[in-house]
Amino acid sequence: MKRLALVTLVVDDYDEAVRFYTEALGFRLVEDAPRGDGSRWVVVEPGVGASGTGLLLARAKGEEQSARVGDQTGGRVGFFLHTDDFAGDHARMLAAGVTFLEEPRHEPYGTVAVFQDLYGNRWDLLQPAGD
Template sequence: MRHIALVTLVVDDYDEAIGFYTRALGFRLVEDDARPGGGRWVVVAPGPDQLGTGLLLARAADTGQRSRIGDQTGGRVGFFLHTDDFARDHARMRAAGVTFLEEPRHEPYGTVAVFQDLYGNRWDLLQPAG
């Protein structure tokens, strides 16, 4: 079996990013290991187990990478967080200070609202239909 294990997300600060993803979005910290040269291997994931895709939080190493923080997908929604209870997660995330860019809407494919992470990357919170 094959699957995408990690997606890199360029961040400004490891600890700030860990705090946002674990506290505001409810992700869990999977790994946080020191690397030579002051870097770290930091992985967060939304689920309670190893299934699914995790985010590799990579601190920007130069001005080129820093210029892409918060806009890695050219202003499009680039990340999709599925939930089995939209109302629960939407309320919890709002209470934690997550910025939603629209009110929840009901589409044929499910209930969805666009939010942004602490750097401005756009995400869908989505409860699939059916």
């Protein structure tokens, strides 16, 4: 096996999720294809030149899945977005309306701040030490 290709993120609405991830976080839309059951196959991943795991944005089906939107990891940070320009990305994300839950902090492993996506899922914006 070579890598983890996709992680599913359950969302309320495809279009609002695509807007958030592409406009506020700077991801790129990789694929948006209709499926026969009325759903869509929607994949976003970090910007140009990035490599790693993409997000499959999956619209919630039914009450059980809808209840998980925004709390897929029980309130813990569940997603880690690495950057090589923490200050620039942090400022750009703030200007785009992203909610940070703390001020940036410097840890032995790098510079980090927790933010939440449009549904409340917690993410780390992280510039690893040495980058």
